[in-house]
Amino acid sequence: xxxxxxxxxxxxxxxxxxxxxxxxxxxxxxxxxxxxxxxxxxxxxxxxxxxxxxxxxxxxxxxxxxxxxxxxxxxxxxxxxxxxxxxxxxxxxxxxxxxxxxxxxxxxxxxxxxxxxxxxxxxxxxxxxxxxxxxxxxxxxxxxxxxxxxxxxxxxxxxxxxxxxxxxxxxxxxxxxxxxxxxxxxxxxxxxxxxxxxxxxxxxxxxxxxxxxxxxxxxxxxxxxxxxxxxxxxxxxxxxxx
Amino acid sequence: xxxxxxxxxxxxxxxxxxxxxxxxxxxxxxxxxxxxxxxxxxxxxxxxxxxxxxxxxxxxxxxxxxxxxxxxxxxxxxxxxxxxxxxxxxxxxxxxxxxxxxxxxxxxxxxxxxxxxxxxxxxxxxxxxxxxxxxxxxxxxxxxxxxxxxxxxxxxxxxxxxxxxxxxxxxxxxxxxxxxxxxxxxxxxxxxxxxxxxxxxxxxxxxxxxxxxxxxxxxxxxxxxxxxxxxxxxxxxxxxxxxxxxxxxxxxxxxxxxxxxxxxxxxxxxxxxxxxxxxxxxxxxxxxxxxxxxxxxxxxxxxxxxxxxxxxxxxxxxxxxxxxxxxxxxxxxxxxxxxxxxxxxxxxx
Numbered sequence: 001x002x003x004x005x006x007x008x009x010x011x012x013x014x015x016x017x018x019x020x021x022x023x024x025x026x027x028x029x030x031x032x033x034x035x036x037x038x039x040x041x042x043x044x045x046x047x048x049x050x051x052x053x054x055x056x057x058x059x060x061x062x063x064x065x066x067x068x069x070x071x072x073x074x075x076x077x078x079x080x081x082x083x084x085x086x087x088x089x090x091x092x093x094x095x096x097x098x099x100x101x102x103x104x105x106x107x108x109x110x111x112x113x114x115x116x117x118x119x120x121x122x123x124x125x126x127x128x129x130x131x132x133x134x135x136x137x138x139x140x141x142x143x144x145x146x147x148x149x150x151x152x153x154x155x156x157x158x159x160x161x162x163x164x165x166x167x168x169x170x171x172x173x174x175x176x177x178x179x180x181x182x183x184x185x186x187x188x189x190x191x192x193x194x195x196x197x198x199x200x201x202x203x204x205x206x207x208x209x210x211x212x213x214x215x216x217x218x219x220x221x222x223x224x225x226x227x228x229x230x231x232x233x234x235x236x237x238x239x240x241x242x
Numbered sequence: 243x244x245x246x247x248x249x250x251x252x253x254x255x256x257x258x259x260x261x262x263x264x265x266x267x268x269x270x271x272x273x274x275x276x277x278x279x280x281x282x283x284x285x286x287x288x289x290x291x292x293x294x295x296x297x298x299x300x301x302x303x304x305x306x307x308x309x310x311x312x313x314x315x316x317x318x319x320x321x322x323x324x325x326x327x328x329x330x331x332x333x334x335x336x337x338x339x340x341x342x343x344x345x346x347x348x349x350x351x352x353x354x355x356x357x358x359x360x361x362x363x364x365x366x367x368x369x370x371x372x373x374x375x376x377x378x379x380x381x382x383x384x385x386x387x388x389x390x391x392x393x394x395x396x397x398x399x400x401x402x403x404x405x406x407x408x409x410x411x412x413x414x415x416x417x418x419x420x421x422x423x424x425x426x427x428x429x430x431x432x433x434x435x436x437x438x439x440x441x442x443x444x445x446x447x448x449x450x451x452x453x454x455x456x457x458x459x460x461x462x463x464x465x466x467x468x469x470x471x472x473x474x475x476x477x478x479x480x481x482x483x484x485x486x487x488x489x490x491x492x493x494x495x496x497x498x499x500x501x502x503x504x505x506x507x508x509x510x511x512x513x514x515x516x517x518x519x520x521x522x523x524x525x526x527x528x529x530x531x532x533x534x535x536x537x538x539x540x541x542x543x544x545x546x547x548x549x550x551x552x553x554x555x556x557x558x559x560x561x562x563x564x565x566x567x568x569x570x571x572x573x574x575x576x577x578x579x580x581x582x583x584x585x586x587x588x589x590x591x
Contacts, residue, residue, distance in 0.1 A: 046332070047285060047308055055575050062575055064568060065589070066278075066286070067582040079582045082250070082334055156292075171248075171330055198313065 003091060003098040006030060010095065012037065015058030019050060022099050028088055030097060031072050033058050037097050038072055041086035051085075061085075086174065105203070108149050110177040110227050118217040122210065126203040137194040137202075138179065144190055146204045147182040150174055153200025159192040171197060180228055182207030243323040247275065247289070249335035258323050262347075264289070264296075265318035266437060269345045276333045278589040280319045280440045281382055281393050285309065286589070287318040294327030300390055320390075343374045348436045350406065355422065355429045358496035361412035362460060363422055364397070369436060372402040377445045377471040378464045378559060380588065381406065381438030388417045391437055393590065395464035395561065399471045406436070409496075411460040443559055443586035447475045451557040451584070452482040456545050456570045458562025462487050462497060468559060469504045478508035484549060485514045488541025488566065491521040502533040517544040542570040546577060553578045560587035 007020045007030055017031035019042050027042035029051045044051055044063040055062040060078065062069045068081035075085035089100040105111050105119050105126075114122075128151070131137065137148065137155070148155075155172040172178055178194055181187045214221030245264055247254045258267035265287050268275040277287040282300055285308030292314075298321045309315040318329075338344070354366035367383075375381075377399045382391025397407040412419040421427050445453065445468040453472070455465040465485060472478050489495045495516055505514045515535040523536040537544045541562075558580060560570045567587055574580045 047288070055572055057576050062582070064571060067571070067575075067585060069582055171332075 003100050005096050006039070006090075006099045007097050008095055009037065009092060009097060012097075015056075017052060017056050017061070019052040022088075028099060029061075030090070031056060031061065033072050036073075037090050037092055038075075039088035039090045039097075039099050040070075040075055041088075044068060045083040045085065046081075083173075105149060108175045108177050110180075110224060110231070112227075113223055114220045115217060118213060118220045121213045121216075122205060125209045125213065126205045128201065129204055130199065130201045131196045133196055133198045133200075135196045137196065138190050139193045140190055142190045143188055144179070144182045144184075145207060146179060147177060147207055147210060148179045148194070149203040149205070150176050150178070151201040151203060154197040155200055155202075156195045156197050157192060158194075180231070183211060183225075183228065244326040245323055246326075246328040247273070247335065248292070248328065248330045249333060250331075251334045251336075254335065261297075261322045263319055263322055264327075264329065266345060266347065268318070269440075272338045272342070272344060274336055274338045275318060276331060276335065277319055277440070278442075279305075279393055280437075281391050281590075282317060282320050284589050285317070288315050289318050289329040289331045290314050291316060292328040292330055295324040296321045296327060297324050303390075343376055343379070343439050345438045345440055348373070348438075350404075350434050350436050352429055352432045352434060358409070359494050361423075362494075362496055363410045363412075363419075364496075365394075365408045365410055365422070367406045367408070367434060367436070369404045369406055372404050373406065373439070374401055375399075375439035377467040378443045378586070379439040379441040379467075380464070381408075381436050382440065383408070383418070384435035384437075385418055385421060386432065386434075388421070391435070392416075392418050393440065393588075395441070395461075395467065396439070397463045397466045397470075399467040399474070409460045409463040441588045443561070443588050445471060445559065447471070447477050449557055450481070451555050452552075453477075453484070454545070454549065454553075454556050454558040455483075455485045456488075456541055456558065456560050456562075456566075457486065458488045458541055458566035459494070461561030461563075461566070464561050465559065466497060466500065469501075473504060473507055478511045481511065482552075483508065483512040484545075484552070485512070486517055486541050486545040486548075487515070488517040488519060488544070488562065490519050492518065492524075492527055498531050498534060502531055505533040513548075515544060515548060517541040540569070541566060542573050545570065546573045549578065553580060556580065557584045557586065560585065564590065 004022055006022050012018050012030055012032045015032060017029055020028055020030050022028050029040045029042045031038045046068055047065060049063055049065045051063055054064045059072055060069055061072050069078040070085045071078055075087040077084050091098045105122055150172050157172050157178055214224055243258045245256055245258050254273045256268055256271035265275055265277055278284045282303030282305050285305040288309055300320050303320055305317050348369055350367040350369040353368045356364045358364045375396055380393045380395040383394055384391045394408040412423050457465045501514050505512050515537055517537050517539055519540050523538055527536055558574055560567045574585055
């Protein structure tokens with residue numbers, strides 16, 4: 001985990017916020033709340049409006065364009081907001097704010113609550129790949145070996161049932177996990193297709209290896225499998241959902 | 243043409259007519275696609291083309307600054323399908339409620355244009371067929387020779403009516419106002435295009451909340467419709483109403499007689515305050531309009547001052563120039579701690 005200095009604590013007004021440059025063109029919103037500092041994506045997930053132009057009272061951040069709101073402590077969506085804010089871990093030392101390079105696995109809802117050790121183990125077996133726009137990651141009927149986590153870019157996801165493919169495709173977003181039937185026994189073929197809409201970076205994890213990691217952490221593994229079963233259930237209930 | 247919209251929650255399919263904008267064909271089919279201004283400015287209706295071909299009649303529309311065009315993003319309020327198309331929107335989209343007033347395109351004739359101040363005109367239009375709309379909604383208005391629609395809120399509120407009233411403020415370089423304010427133009431009797439009703443900042447009595455209206459200049463139009471519906475239903479016998487109308491000087495104020503009549507109908511629960519930003523309040527204007535209150539200051543500041551401690555169970559409606567609306571939003575969220583679902587406005591920038 002690398003750390004990048006991003007600003008001085010004195011740069012950020014008390015219970016205020018500021019947009020800062022984190023290097024490599026990455027812009028982050030740094031907010032103060034009491035003794036704590038938080039870092040988020042600098043633009044609204046809705047329409048790319050700079051969040052530093054929004055309203056902030058020390059606990060709730062509001063984008064002034066369409067009044068989407070977030071809890072500054074978690075980035076969770078409140079009220080009208082339809083998406084959470086991308087969260088970056090920070091550390092404060094000697095009056096400086098550092099951003100810790102985030103692990104995308106931490107953003108994945110499927111893995112939320114896993115222990116640091118298990119996440120690190122998953123990170124170790126993951127292969128990072130960059131794929132150009134238009135490339136099909138897999139098609140319906142392909143063998144299922146790997147599960148994917150989207151790090152950046154966008155992937156279109158179309159799910160099929162027997163011969164039929166539902167009309168709706170879905171654009172997956174950062175932190176979303178797909179190709180999860182690599183985790184299921186007795187389902188050797190893909191039931192969905194995934195295609196990169198733009199240049200995308202992915203973590204590819206071998207399904208069998210991942211099962212072994214989860215077996216070594218039964219509590220965490222149970223959590224992941226329980227989430228996975230509700231995800232599949234949602235697909236059964238609303239045709240076309242992920 | 244067949245249109246498919248893939249939203250975050252589900253997919254919708256509907257038919258579009260030749261040259262019909264994707265947004266309007268969807269709304270007409272009862273699908274609540276995302277939009278605010280519906281006239282090419284705000285960028286809220288952006289979508290991404292996945293398959294098929296579209297036509298963009300106005301590539302210079304200001305809303306393009308919100309788009310990533312190299313990724314196929316376009317404005318649904320402007321573009322029409324040239325083939326069957328599939329598009330994607332990043333929002334959750336739902337079907338409209340049964341009974342929602344579905345927008346459609348229509349023609350009408352201008353039946354009257356009255357100067358309300360030196361730079362504001364009250365426009366009366368007779369639609370070719372009866373219209374249904376909610377209080378607070380607007381229509382897109384197109385005049386001959388000017389491409390595209392401009393949005394104006396209805397001042398009146400009636401069901402199944404052919405009468406539509408609007409307030410139009412003169413804008414520098416605005417092509418509709420240039421024509422309308424030119425004494426050489428033949429305004430009365432001119433046929434115009436209409437599309438609507440549009441807009442989400444609507445008032446209906448089932449809300450069961452106290453109503454706060456903050457309007458700058460011509461933004462008072464939609465508030466007049468809210469008050470008209472409130473009067474028809476005797477809404478303010480039960481709930482409180484607070485109306486703040488901001489203008490620069492008394493010479494810029496209009497509708498003061500009409501506002502006085504609303505206030506006289508609800509002496510106990512309705513409060514109407516005219517805020518003058520650039521001029522001191524004189525005893526004469528208080529004498530001339532005894533039903534109204536007058537205060538010096540920017541309208542959001544006056545509202546913040548007078549509303550202190552009165553935000554319980556309030557739903558706020560905002561309209562006017564974008565900086566005035568933004569300032570009012572800031573006040574309502576940061577100071578009044580209103581939740582965002584109780585702040586209603588349609589964004590035009």
